[in-house]
Amino acid sequence: MLHILRHAPQDDTHFASSLRVMGPHQGLLLIEDAVYALLPRTSSANAMQLLPGSVGLYALESDVQARGLPIDDLPRRVMLIDYAQMVELCISHDKVLSW
Amino acid sequence: MQVDGRDIALDKEGFLQSLDDWSEAVAAELARREGIELTAAHMEVILLLRRFYHTYQLSPAMRPLVKFVGQELGKGKGNSMYLLSLFPGSPAKLGSKFAGLPKPDNCL
Amino acid sequence: MVPELKSLLVISRQPPSALAAREALDLALAAAAFGVPVSMLFMDAGVLQLLPGQESALIEQKPLAANLQALPMFGVEDVYVCHHSLAERGLQPGRFLLTAKAVDSAEIASLLDHHDQVVTL
Numbered sequence: 001m002l003h004i005l006r007h008a009p010q011d012d013t014h015f016a017s018s019l020r021v022m023g024p025h026q027g028l029l030l031i032e033d034a035v036y037a038l039l040p041r042t043s044s045a046n047a048m049q050l051l052p053g054s055v056g057l058y059a060l061e062s063d064v065q066a067r068g069l070p071i072d073d074l075p076r077r078v079m080l081i082d083y084a085q086m087v088e089l090c091i092s093h094d095k096v097l098s099w
Numbered sequence: 100m101q102v103d104g105r106d107i108a109l110d111k112e113g114f115l116q117s118l119d120d121w122s123e124a125v126a127a128e129l130a131r132r133e134g135i136e137l138t139a140a141h142m143e144v145i146l147l148l149r150r151f152y153h154t155y156q157l158s159p160a161m162r163p164l165v166k167f168v169g170q171e172l173g174k175g176k177g178n179s180m181y182l183l184s185l186f187p188g189s190p191a192k193l194g195s196k197f198a199g200l201p202k203p204d205n206c207l
Numbered sequence: 208m209v210p211e212l213k214s215l216l217v218i219s220r221q222p223p224s225a226l227a228a229r230e231a232l233d234l235a236l237a238a239a240a241f242g243v244p245v246s247m248l249f250m251d252a253g254v255l256q257l258l259p260g261q262e263s264a265l266i267e268q269k270p271l272a273a274n275l276q277a278l279p280m281f282g283v284e285d286v287y288v289c290h291h292s293l294a295e296r297g298l299q300p301g302r303f304l305l306t307a308k309a310v311d312s313a314e315i316a317s318l319l320d321h322h323d324q325v326v327t328l
Contacts, residue, residue, distance in 0.1 A: 001319065001320070013219075013251045013252065013292075014219065014251060014327075017219070017250055017251055017289075017291075017292070020291065020312045020315075021312050021315040021316045021319060022316070023316050023319075023320065095319075095323075095324070095325065097319065097325045097327065098327060099219075099327055151280075154273065154276070154277075155273050155274060155276060155277035155280065156269075156270075156273035156274055156277075157236070157273070157274060157277055159280070160240035160281070161240070162239070162240060162242065162281065162282055163239075163240070163277065163280040163281045163282070166280055166282070167280055203240075204233075204236075204237070
């Protein structure tokens with residue numbers, strides 16, 4: 001299952017909820033304002049670091065860059081992807097859940 | 100449409116424009132326009148439809164109608180065969196129309 | 208026979224502010240009217256929908272309560288509510304508009320797993 005988040009964790013409770021119900025071997029893709037979860041030294045960035053290593057973490061690179069987030073200062077395990085890779089990611093998971 | 104000298108406004112599918120216009124005489128006239136002579140058995144279901152609407156603020160689709168009728172009038176009447184015999188074609192739609200309710204949203 | 212797809216609808220917004228709350232309910236009723244099996248999970252702000260006594264007409268909104276109570280009549284019997292979301296808001300299961308089973312995070316993870324499609328509104 002791939003969880004797609006689109007709202008900033010600072011404004012919306014869906015971020016916390018999705019982490020709470022995330023199973024191992026699932027994926028988490030941040031798009032739109034959800035990429036603010038990656039702001040360095042925030043509780044959301046820490047929370048993502050604490051997810052099991054088997055959870056795949058992805059963020060849409062254009063959304064990250066459009067918001068001026070520091071690419072060099074993102075958690076290392078987060079993979080930045082483009083739109084084509086986002087489509088592949090959705091297809092490769094049996095289920096997609098948009099929060 | 101005229102009933103007892105009153106003008107009753109209908110929409111283009113023949114449903115009442117205003118729920119408050121309803122009376123048993125209005126129901127009988129609405130049914131007559133569809134070629135159906137209302138009996139006590141019809142009216143029993145029509146009054147139930149009005150109760151459904153007041154409780155849930157919805158016109159029932161077929162499944163909930165069957166369930167509600169079954170719950171209130173017993174299994175003998177809570178089945179689609181019985182309702183189809185009273186309201187041929189589409190019981191939820193026709194019944195809602197005679198009961199003066201809006202057309203059910205989720206009705207083909 | 209084609210196996211039926213089981214759907215889970217996650218309700219996570221609360222009226223009056225969010226139109227999504229109304230849309231979610233309409234979706235559930237429409238699906239149920241067409242015989243699509245639907246389960247519902249109330250979580251996050253969505254749990255607030257279940258509180259009785261909401262006089263939404265005072266702020267010119269159509270109340271959801273009557274429609275919510277119609278769900279069992281439409282055959283929607285599997286209704287769940289997130290225990291964590293309730294606790295965050297100081298609420299306890301029970302005395303809701305609708306009978307809902309309180310579930311913890313692990314049970315929600317398993318609900319998400321066991322439904323073929325999941326829609327969040």
